[in-house]
Amino acid sequence: MEHASTTTTTNAAAEPQTKTTFCRVCHASCPMEVDVVDNRVIAVRGVIDDPLFEGYTCIKGRQIPDQMADPNRIRGPLRRRPDGTFEAVGSPEALDEIAAELRRIIDTYGPRAVASYTGTGGYQNSVAVPAARAFHQGLDSVSFYTSVTIDQPAKGLAGLRLGGWEAGYQNFTDSDVHMAIGYNSMVSSYAPIGGLQGTNPFVVMRRRKAEGMKLIVIDPRRTELAGFADIHLQIRPGEDPTLLAGMIRIVLEEGLQDHEFCERWVDQMDELAAAVEPFTLDVVAERCQLDPDDIVAAARMFAAGPKGTAGTGTGPNMASRSSLTEHLVVVLNTVLGRVNREGDLLENGLLLYPETPLRAQVTAPRSPANGPPSRIRDLRGYRGEMPTAALAEEILTPGEGRVRALIVSGGNPAVAFPDQELTLEALADLELLVVIDYRMTPTAELADYVIAPTLALERADVPHLMDRWFRQPYTNYTEPVVERDGDVLNEWEVFWELASRLGSTLPLPGGSPDMSARPSTDEIIDRSYAGSRMPLDEVRANQRVVHPHLRPVVQAADEGATAKFTPAPDDLMAELATVLTEAPSVFAGADPAEFPFRLVSRRLKHVLNSTGTELPGLARKGTTNPAYMHPDDLVELGLGAGDLVEIRSPRAVVTGVAEPADDVKRGVISMAHSWGGRALTDEKVRDIGTPTSRLVSADAGHDPVTGMVVSSAIPVAVRKAEVPA
Numbered sequence: 001m002e003h004a005s006t007t008t009t010t011n012a013a014a015e016p017q018t019k020t021t022f023c024r025v026c027h028a029s030c031p032m033e034v035d036v037v038d039n040r041v042i043a044v045r046g047v048i049d050d051p052l053f054e055g056y057t058c059i060k061g062r063q064i065p066d067q068m069a070d071p072n073r074i075r076g077p078l079r080r081r082p083d084g085t086f087e088a089v090g091s092p093e094a095l096d097e098i099a100a101e102l103r104r105i106i107d108t109y110g111p112r113a114v115a116s117y118t119g120t121g122g123y124q125n126s127v128a129v130p131a132a133r134a135f136h137q138g139l140d141s142v143s144f145y146t147s148v149t150i151d152q153p154a155k156g157l158a159g160l161r162l163g164g165w166e167a168g169y170q171n172f173t174d175s176d177v178h179m180a181i182g183y184n185s186m187v188s189s190y191a192p193i194g195g196l197q198g199t200n201p202f203v204v205m206r207r208r209k210a211e212g213m214k215l216i217v218i219d220p221r222r223t224e225l226a227g228f229a230d231i232h233l234q235i236r237p238g239e240d241p242t243l244l245a246g247m248i249r250i251v252l253e254e255g256l257q258d259h260e261f262c263e264r265w266v267d268q269m270d271e272l273a274a275a276v277e278p279f280t281l282d283v284v285a286e287r288c289q290l291d292p293d294d295i296v297a298a299a300r301m302f303a304a305g306p307k308g309t310a311g312t313g314t315g316p317n318m319a320s321r322s323s324l325t326e327h328l329v330v331v332l333n334t335v336l337g338r339v340n341r342e343g344d345l346l347e348n349g350l351l352l353y354p355e356t357p358l359r360a361q362v363t364a365p366r367s368p369a370n371g372p373p374s375r376i377r378d379l380r381g382y383r384g385e386m387p388t389a390a391l392a393e394e395i396l397t398p399g400e401g402r403v404r405a406l407i408v409s410g411g412n413p414a415v416a417f418p419d420q421e422l423t424l425e426a427l428a429d430l431e432l433l434v435v436i437d438y439r440m441t442p443t444a445e446l447a448d449y450v451i452a453p454t455l456a457l458e459r460a461d462v463p464h465l466m467d468r469w470f471r472q473p474y475t476n477y478t479e480p481v482v483e484r485d486g487d488v489l490n491e492w493e494v495f496w497e498l499a500s501r502l503g504s505t506l507p508l509p510g511g512s513p514d515m516s517a518r519p520s521t522d523e524i525i526d527r528s529y530a531g532s533r534m535p536l537d538e539v540r541a542n543q544r545v546v547h548p549h550l551r552p553v554v555q556a557a558d559e560g561a562t563a564k565f566t567p568a569p570d571d572l573m574a575e576l577a578t579v580l581t582e583a584p585s586v587f588a589g590a591d592p593a594e595f596p597f598r599l600v601s602r603r604l605k606h607v608l609n610s611t612g613t614e615l616p617g618l619a620r621k622g623t624t625n626p627a628y629m630h631p632d633d634l635v636e637l638g639l640g641a642g643d644l645v646e647i648r649s650p651r652a653v654v655t656g657v658a659e660p661a662d663d664v665k666r667g668v669i670s671m672a673h674s675w676g677g678r679a680l681t682d683e684k685v686r687d688i689g690t691p692t693s694r695l696v697s698a699d700a701g702h703d704p705v706t707g708m709v710v711s712s713a714i715p716v717a718v719r720k721a722e723v724p725a
């Protein structure tokens with residue numbers, strides 16, 4: 001099924017053939033109707049009668065025809081010549097050479113020296129991550145990295161230290177209140193579980209508000225989502241742990257917690273109360289630069305519920321102390337009893353993964369990071385991956401286990417990884433760099449080989465990321481809608497071809513495929529999602545339909561279930577105790593007075609991180625990632641719209657292009673990441689944008705558990721740039 005059947009028309013003015021698929025530019029997986037003429041996608045649009053999306057798409061998805069037909073698209077492998085330029089090479093030859101080099105590296109240094117990193121471009125393909133993971137298992141190499149560990153890794157870990165609730169926390173669809181902390185679904189299509197997902201977000205939010213749902217938004221910017229808020233707390237960036245501790249204190253002091261639930265399921269309530277005691281309203285209000293009355297009103301509104309959760313996005317997860325923030329959010333939800341109870345129905349069907357028990361009980365707390373030791377800063381792997389924030393140092397630090405080869409699958413480390421200078425040094429230090437990407441990115445420019453990938457509409461797929469997030473039991477499968485254009489490979493095929501040449505296997509959840517004859521993509525999908533709650537055959541036959549009867553039902557707790565939540569673990573409470581005494585330890589030794597501004601990250605409507613920046617229809621000329629600042633701050637600094645601004649952190653200096661925005665809090669600069677090129681200077685800033693990742697430092701202020709590098713709420717000094725005459 002990998003190759004689409006195309007209709008050959010004899011008519012010169014060929015009639016477009018319309019097919020239904022889904023968009024994979026981002027995780028949201030919007031269904032799409034696609035018009036195809038002569039194997040070319042000429043138009044795409046939303047599917048009006050889709051029960052969840054109701055025709056919704058965004059500007060990024062609608063540019064797919066341009067992306068596929070872009071004359072600069074890489075349509076076959078490229079090999080670096082000694083002089084640094086690239087030459088075209090056939091994929092069998094490129095794969096032979098890469099495999100031989102991997103063999104040499106494994107024989108010389110051991111399998112750990114071979115690393116791969118799957119970024120957002122690979123992540124949208126349902127089999128790219130499973131194939132990369134299996135490749136490492138087959139080789140017995142722990143060096144498996146993805147963008148998840150530089151995204152919001154603290155989320156998956158919070159429920160380990162505190163304990164989890166097997167049946168999960170409450171749904172968005174019937175919540176009475178929701179608290180959104182540093183995410184903006186209206187632009188990003190992203191929300192934590194229990195929040196507003198990217199399935200037609202504007203319409204859904206309007207409906208929920210009309211039904212009486214209350215919304216609290218905590219964000220230094222008055223975002224598109226904050227425009228719907230009943231209360232918007234325009235917090236000073238990086239102060240989320242302060243505010244959350246203050247809110248928990250209000251809840252406990254006013255006795256607003258779910259007493260019955262806490263009595264039965266939560267330990268350490270006294271320790272928790274003692275730990276938040278110093279977070280008095282006055283202290284919190286001053287630190288967060290908020291009105292005390294607003295904080296109390298928000299805490300009471302959220303506590304009144306009775307249903308609904310608080311959840312975070314990338315903002316607070318990129319800021320310092322992200323594990324602590326995540327912990328406090330789940331503690332707040334937990335003491336208010338916002339969990340699914342016996343007999344409740346989950347909104348989502350969890351169709352693509354094996355069925356797991358859903359009892360109304362606590363899963364015992366355990367240590368969060370228990371994977372293989374990293375060679376850097378006492379970090380460890382977690383959830384089967386190694387921490388990407390330490391990958392540059394894994395490459396640069398001599399000794400056993402040093403990474404020597406890296407396969408980048410749909411990622412752009414040169415601009416997306418924290419600490420750009422260190423990242424560039426590391427990429428240049430590799431003995432082999434292979435990049436799977438369809439365009440010449442700053443990372444691909446450094447590669448020994450660039451492999452051209454299939455694009456979304458050229459491959460069979462399932463919406464694996466949204467599977468946990470759809471508001472209903474719903475799924476979608478797509479065949480390829482056009483045939484491959486060029487000598488291009490699906491990401492899984494790259495890993496299969498290399499494993500096959502290395503005499504290794506791809507042990508997927510459903511077992512390794514045959515390694516002597518390349519299997520079909522559908523076989524790889526079947527093996528990657530083996531044991532799924534909805535069998536894959538049914539998924540294929542059953543697209544874009546809501547299956548209300550498949551909403552999982554929460555079961556009773558086991559008799560005598562004893563595990564309890566532990567909201568006050570020693571290490572996190574020790575960290576909490578430092579919040580009021582030490583400024584966020586972003587850059588050790590840096591004088592906060594010298595860096596009075598905070599630079600925060602954000603998403604832009606028309607690009608996905610760095611994807612799309614090359615398309616004229618999206619990144620309109622002259623529009624890169626401006627430095628959005630409050631107009632009064634600009635006036636004070638003597639800056640006008642479009643002026644160049646020097647932004648200095650304790651680590652480095654970048655140049656931005658100033659843009660007034662009265663939705664940004666004073667003292668804050670709001671800027672998107674993954675811009676700029678390979679140079680460590682910014683002469684071309686107006687054309688290629690500013691790499692904010694240069695401002696941060698891999699080894700200062702990192703999260704002790706996840707290794708996350710501070711990449712939002714970055715302390716900076718700002719002044720008008722001196723422009724040479």
Ligand SMILES: Nc1nc2c(c(=O)[nH]1)N[C@H]1C(S)=C(S)[C@@H](COP(=O)(O)OP(=O)(O)OC[C@H]3O[C@@H](n4cnc5c(=O)[nH]c(N)nc54)[C@H](O)[C@@H]3O)O[C@H]1N2
Binds near residue numbers: 147491602692693
């Ligand atoms: N300062 C700061 N830094 C951040 C963040 C932040 O908020 N602030 N956010 C972090 C987050 S959340 C993330 S996820 C990372 C993102 O980190 P990355 O995923 O490494 O960066 P992207 O720019 O998304 O790179 C995706 C690449 O995939 C390519 N691509 C697109 N489609 C395909 C495809 O079908 N196949 C293949 N093979 N390639 C494709 C694109 O051309 C692009 O080069 O950045 C992180 N860095």
Ligand SMILES: Nc1nc2c(c(=O)[nH]1)N[C@H]1C(S)=C(S)[C@@H](COP(=O)(O)OP(=O)(O)OC[C@H]3O[C@@H](n4cnc5c(=O)[nH]c(N)nc54)[C@H](O)[C@@H]3O)O[C@H]1N2
Binds near residue numbers: 191315606
């Ligand atoms: N259009 C578009 N969509 C995208 C992407 C894109 O680049 N463009 N990227 C995709 C990716 S990789 C991801 S991970 C998701 C992310 O999805 P989101 O998490 O929704 O990302 P953002 O829209 O950047 O929202 C983060 C918000 O946090 C706020 N913020 C920053 N620092 C702080 C802080 O210290 N505290 C608090 N409380 N708030 C803070 C910012 O002002 C911003 O509004 O989006 C995905 N979707």
Ligand code: SF4
Binds near residue numbers: 027
């Ligand atoms: S929200 Fe994401 S999946 Fe939907 S159209 Fe936009 S880019 Fe595509």
Ligand SMILES: [Mo]
Binds near residue numbers: 151
């Ligand atoms: Mo992300």
